[in-house]
Amino acid sequence: MSNRIEIALKEGVRDARGERIKREIEHFLNLPVEEVRTIDVYTVDADLSQTELEQAANGPFSDPVIQTWSLDRPLAAGFDYAVEVGFRPGVTDNVGRTAREAIEYLTGRPFGEGQGAFYAVQYLLKGQLAAADVEKIATGLLCNTLIQRYSVLSAAEFMAKRGFPPVVPKVQVEVKAEVKEIDLNVSDDELLRISKEGVLALTLEEMRIIQAHYRDPQVVAVRAKVGLGAKPTDVELECLAQTWSEHCKHKIFAGTVQYEDEQGNKQEIKSLFKSFIQRTTKDVREKLGERDFCLSVFKDNAGVIRFNDDYSLVFKVETHNSPSALDPYGGALTGIVGVNRDPFGTGQGSKLIFNTDVFCFADPFYKKPLPSRLLHPRRIYEGVVEGVEHGGNKSGIPTVNGSLVFDDRFAGKPLVFCGTAGLMPAELNGQPGHEKSIQPGDLIVMTGGRIGKDGIHGATFSSEELNENSPVTAVQIGDPITQKRMFDFLIRARDKGLYRFITDNGAGGLSSSIGEMSGECGGCRMDLAKAPLKYPGLNPWEILISEAQERMSLAVPPQKIDEFMAMAKRFGVEATLLGEFTDSGVFHILYNDRTVAWLPMDFMHEGLPPMQLPAKWTPPQHAEPVVEQKSDYTGDLQQLLSSLNICSKESVVRRYDHEVQGGSVVKPFVGVNNDGPSDAAVVRPILDSFEGVVTAHGICPRYSDIDTYHMTANAIDEALRNYVAVGGSLELVAGLDNFCWCDPVLSDKTPDGPYKMAQLVRSNQALYDICMAYNLPLISGKDSMKNDFYDGAVKISIPPTLLFSVIGKIEDARKAVTLDVKRSGDIVYLLGKTGDELGGSEYLALKGAIGNTVPQVDTGRAYKRYQAYHQAVVQGLVASCHDLSDGGLAVAAAEAAFAGGFGMTVDLSRVLWKGDTAGKTDAALLFSESASRHLVTVHPEQREQFEAVMSGNCFASIGVVTEEQALVVTGLAGGSVVKAELAELKEAWQKTLREL
Numbered sequence: 001m002s003n004r005i006e007i008a009l010k011e012g013v014r015d016a017r018g019e020r021i022k023r024e025i026e027h028f029l030n031l032p033v034e035e036v037r038t039i040d041v042y043t044v045d046a047d048l049s050q051t052e053l054e055q056a057a058n059g060p061f062s063d064p065v066i067q068t069w070s071l072d073r074p075l076a077a078g079f080d081y082a083v084e085v086g087f088r089p090g091v092t093d094n095v096g097r098t099a100r101e102a103i104e105y106l107t108g109r110p111f112g113e114g115q116g117a118f119y120a121v122q123y124l125l126k127g128q129l130a131a132a133d134v135e136k137i138a139t140g141l142l143c144n145t146l147i148q149r150y151s152v153l154s155a156a157e158f159m160a161k162r163g164f165p166p167v168v169p170k171v172q173v174e175v176k177a178e179v180k181e182i183d184l185n186v187s188d189d190e191l192l193r194i195s196k197e198g199v200l201a202l203t204l205e206e207m208r209i210i211q212a213h214y215r216d217p218q219v220v221a222v223r224a225k226v227g228l229g230a231k232p233t234d235v236e237l238e239c240l241a242q243t244w245s246e247h248c249k250h251k252i253f254a255g256t257v258q259y260e261d262e263q264g265n266k267q268e269i270k271s272l273f274k275s276f277i278q279r280t281t282k283d284v285r286e287k288l289g290e291r292d293f294c295l296s297v298f299k300d301n302a303g304v305i306r307f308n309d310d311y312s313l314v315f316k317v318e319t320h321n322s323p324s325a326l327d328p329y330g331g332a333l334t335g336i337v338g339v340n341r342d343p344f345g346t347g348q349g350s351k352l353i354f355n356t357d358v359f360c361f362a363d364p365f366y367k368k369p370l371p372s373r374l375l376h377p378r379r380i381y382e383g384v385v386e387g388v389e390h391g392g393n394k395s396g397i398p399t400v401n402g403s404l405v406f407d408d409r410f411a412g413k414p415l416v417f418c419g420t421a422g423l424m425p426a427e428l429n430g431q432p433g434h435e436k437s438i439q440p441g442d443l444i445v446m447t448g449g450r451i452g453k454d455g456i457h458g459a460t461f462s463s464e465e466l467n468e469n470s471p472v473t474a475v476q477i478g479d480p481i482t483q484k485r486m487f488d489f490l491i492r493a494r495d496k497g498l499y500r501f502i503t504d505n506g507a508g509g510l511s512s513s514i515g516e517m518s519g520e521c522g523g524c525r526m527d528l529a530k531a532p533l534k535y536p537g538l539n540p541w542e543i544l545i546s547e548a549q550e551r552m553s554l555a556v557p558p559q560k561i562d563e564f565m566a567m568a569k570r571f572g573v574e575a576t577l578l579g580e581f582t583d584s585g586v587f588h589i590l591y592n593d594r595t596v597a598w599l600p601m602d603f604m605h606e607g608l609p610p611m612q613l614p615a616k617w618t619p620p621q622h623a624e625p626v627v628e629q630k631s632d633y634t635g636d637l638q639q640l641l642s643s644l645n646i647c648s649k650e651s652v653v654r655r656y657d658h659e660v661q662g663g664s665v666v667k668p669f670v671g672v673n674n675d676g677p678s679d680a681a682v683v684r685p686i687l688d689s690f691e692g693v694v695t696a697h698g699i700c701p702r703y704s705d706i707d708t709y710h711m712t713a714n715a716i717d718e719a720l721r722n723y724v725a726v727g728g729s730l731e732l733v734a735g736l737d738n739f740c741w742c743d744p745v746l747s748d749k750t751p752d753g754p755y756k757m758a759q760l761v762r763s764n765q766a767l768y769d770i771c772m773a774y775n776l777p778l779i780s781g782k783d784s785m786k787n788d789f790y791d792g793a794v795k796i797s798i799p800p801t802l803l804f805s806v807i808g809k810i811e812d813a814r815k816a817v818t819l820d821v822k823r824s825g826d827i828v829y830l831l832g833k834t835g836d837e838l839g840g841s842e843y844l845a846l847k848g849a850i851g852n853t854v855p856q857v858d859t860g861r862a863y864k865r866y867q868a869y870h871q872a873v874v875q876g877l878v879a880s881c882h883d884l885s886d887g888g889l890a891v892a893a894a895e896a897a898f899a900g901g902f903g904m905t906v907d908l909s910r911v912l913w914k915g916d917t918a919g920k921t922d923a924a925l926l927f928s929e930s931a932s933r934h935l936v937t938v939h940p941e942q943r944e945q946f947e948a949v950m951s952g953n954c955f956a957s958i959g960v961v962t963e964e965q966a967l968v969v970t971g972l973a974g975g976s977v978v979k980a981e982l983a984e985l986k987e988a989w990q991k992t993l994r995e996l
Contacts, residue, residue, distance in 0.1 A: 002043055002045045018038045031133050033126070046115040048107070079125060080155055081134045081153070084122045085149070086121075088147055090453055091147045093169075094481065100116055182233070226598050239587070276768045281294065296435075302314045312350075319335070324384055334476045336420075338506055341552065347428075352420055353693070354661075356402050356419035357388050389655045390480065399656035404645075405701065407798075419736075421807060445499070448573065476548065496567075508547065511545045518581060522584065525580055529592045531576065540596050565577075613744070616754040618755065631975060637890045637891070637980065650669065650675060650993075665684055667681070691812075693807065694726060694727070694809065695808075698718030706854040713856070716771065725934055728809070738802065742800065817881045828935065830935055834914065836920065837928050858931075869934065886929065890926040
């Protein structure tokens with residue numbers, strides 16, 4: 001029997017969730033709502049007594065101080081319409097699972113087979129609403145119908161039916177698991193139909209390669225010996241589609257590019273990855289020589305560098321763009337818990353020490369019509385922020401660094417970058433911690449969550465543009481609690497040496513993880529019938545490629561399996577033996593005693609020839625705006641501070657825990673009131689040491705409108721100057737690249753493919769040039785290459801975007817520097833020169849323009865200046881430091897001043913200028929985003945020492961910190977061009993996203 005437990009807030013207790021929904025209904029739908037209240041609903045389908053149900057309701061389910069409860073009786077009253085929203089069958093229900101565990105703890109006995117607990121929310125709407133209005137609220141705001149179900153009752157219907165009936169969203173499956181053979185001896189049109197309808201994301205050429213493989217007489221003969229015919233099984237075809245997907249194979253970065261520059265010079269580039277990314281690291285490591293700190297790069301789930309003699313640092317940043325476009329909450333939650341598994345599954349395993357996140361959205365106040373399949377940017381914003389919050393906070397990992405970037409072209413697909421760092425013992429079980437291996441005979445073990453239909457075709461779906469037919473099965477919801485329990489178990493199993501190899505079950509599920517692991521020893525033999533399922537009825541191909549979350553794959557020596565399984569049971573972690581690794585040269589998959597896939601490892605991993613990609617660069621030309629010269633730019637500065645890309649993101653940042661684990665030193669917000677925007681994060685991962693980890697990032701997609709070479713150069717420089725600003729050492733710092741691009745492959749849908757491909761080439765050229773100059777090895781990275789929306793009529797492509805992250809070391813975290821000015825009388829210095837480089841700036845965007853004079857990075861001068869500045873930090877000569885980026889000098893000065901609670905005077909005539917003086921204007925000096933600059937304050941008694949350390953570099957004293965609570969900037973003609981109270985500037989900066 002099913003029972004309903006309802007939990008409501010007591011009379012007079014504020015319903016913050018209901019108030020938020022009310023604001024969103026008014027904002028998005030312009031509907032009049034007097035009040036919205038909410039009720040939590042738990043449907044319990046289990047053999048429980050009345051007393052046990054009441055104990056659950058009165059115990060773990062409710063807070064007696066502020067809540068009341070009922071059992072099988074509705075609590076709702078005083079409303080006009082009620083909407084109840086819960087998950088569809090088969091969708092991960094984290095609250096429901098927690099409720100089930102709470103009851104099991106309470107009663108001391110497990111639920112029976114097929115029993116469970118399920119969560120829903122009831123929304124009580126009061127106001128002059130028609131039934132159609134309520135339907136619009138339900139589908140437009142309250143329910144994502146891809147993964148959720150909803151019911152609507154008017155007050156009269158509610159009374160007549162005595163509330164909503166219990167709903168038990170179980171998967172009801174009558175399907176018997178079967179394996180199909182796919183006939184590929186068909187026309188080209190039919191091959192493409194098979195690929196498209198199966199969401200295989202395989203091109204005609206790739207389908208022909210597979211077709212030819214199964215026509216090979218030798219292949220047919222071998223297959224006959226294991227009971228397979230000449231046609232591929234659906235298991236094999238799905239496995240090849242996953243393995244060969246753009247998401248997993250990175251075909252564009254591995255392809256052969258025919259590149260032509262603007263002068264008509266032609267160049268063949270065989271693999272952008274090898275020619276630029278891998279080559280960067282190789283050449284930087286050769287430059288570093290004995291100082292090389294790289295331990296494992298490009299061959300594991302994450303990059304590994306040396307931290308000290310006892311520990312190594314592990315770092316990875318991933319994207320989860322496509323699923324976040326369909327279900328922002330589930331996609332983002334899966335993104336953060338998924339990237340957690342990458343460093344954890346690197347080497348023999350690492351302890352996770354912090355998360356980072358960077359989100360790219362369209363304007364949350366977007367007013368234009370959207371194609372029907374797209375969610376409103378506000379819904380994406382809210383869902384992504386909440387998903388990463390729930391995934392990160394519940395995992396016990398601090399979120400220490402990140403940013404939000406806004407551009408309306410992200411309406412087609414948001415970009416959701418999630419990163420995680422880990423700390424690994426330099427030596428584990430007698431070998432380097434970053435090394436692992438597999439021996440034939442080792443056992444295949446899967447731990448963690450069970451397999452379901454959620455996440456099927458995630459890898460192939462992410463290899464295509466979003467469209468109206470994108471599969472709902474690609475959507476997943478992560479379970480951070482289950483994953484945390486698995487991590488706690490596995491880190492102890494690691495220390496006891498109970499496994500030999502570990503990796504993440506990420507994109508492609510078992511197909512990917514076991515396929516890659518099999519490459520380590522030469523083959524495998526795995527039985528899918530042994531895999532634990534969330535519910536019956538999955539076909540073997542679904543079991544193989546499902547990306548259902550919270551799973552790791554391991555190679556366990558036979559002599560350790562009993563101890564491994566016993567420890568898993570003690571920790572309450574499900575662990576399942578699926579097969580063994582071999583040296584057969586074959587990826588051999590069974591379902592019970594029947595062979596369902598027999599794929600030679602060579603064909604599976606090396607059977608795909610490189611793509612042939614045309615690329616032609618033609619520099620775009622934009623109208624050069626005439627920048628109005630004025631006597632007062634105070635209003636412009638206030639507008640900039642309020643703009644989406646510059647304003648405070650505090651309403652988002654405060655939702656993330658940056659204190660858990662106790663190692664946070666420089667936090668996301670700093671200053672006298674802890675509300676100034678930090679440049680980078682500093683974390684002490686070992687609490688009995690003052691050694692710190694520093695992480696920062698750079699991202700500036702708006703420069704792509706002018707030139708992706710300079711976009712990339714500026715992103716790298718921004719990341720490094722943020723890192724340097726807080727005191728990061730240039731002796732031990734590494735980079736990580738994340739490319740997110742619109743489709744650059746020439747096709748009928750993408751006639752401008754060669755231009756977009758040329759943009760990618762130029763970005764890679766800059767990556768090599770800048771990283772070489774800055775001695776930045778690349779230790780890991782990722783690309784996401786199909787970030788477009790296309791419904792046959794409307795195409796929305798993201799701006800080409802590179803997120804560049806850096807991670808490194810500060811020897812003594814006590815010497816870390818923050819951006820807030822510290823006391824009146826301190827001298828203000830600007831390090832670096834300013835130029836007429838307003839192209840792509842936030843200032844021109846404010847005027848509705850782009851321009852052409854994009855900032856250019858002078859790496860030689862910048863690196864020398866960064867080194868000198870670091871010496872000043874080491875000697876304790878720097879009171880504060882803030883990098884100059886969005887909004888230029890004016891914005892940096894305002895942020896440093898109001899963060900510190902002191903005023904500042906600045907004289908523009910003392911700012912060092914580069915280039916032709918014809919462009920030297922107050923507007924350019926205030927708002928140019930010229931690269932590699934820092935705004936530094938120094939105590940007067942340390943002036944001589946600071947200037948001695950910085951001698952030979954470009955820097956100038958441009959002002960002073962004042963007691964007066966105002967920012968005053970003197971222009972070239974001598975009068976004040978900016979004069980504003982700090983409170984006014986701070987309010988302008990904080991107000992935009994305060995209520996989101």
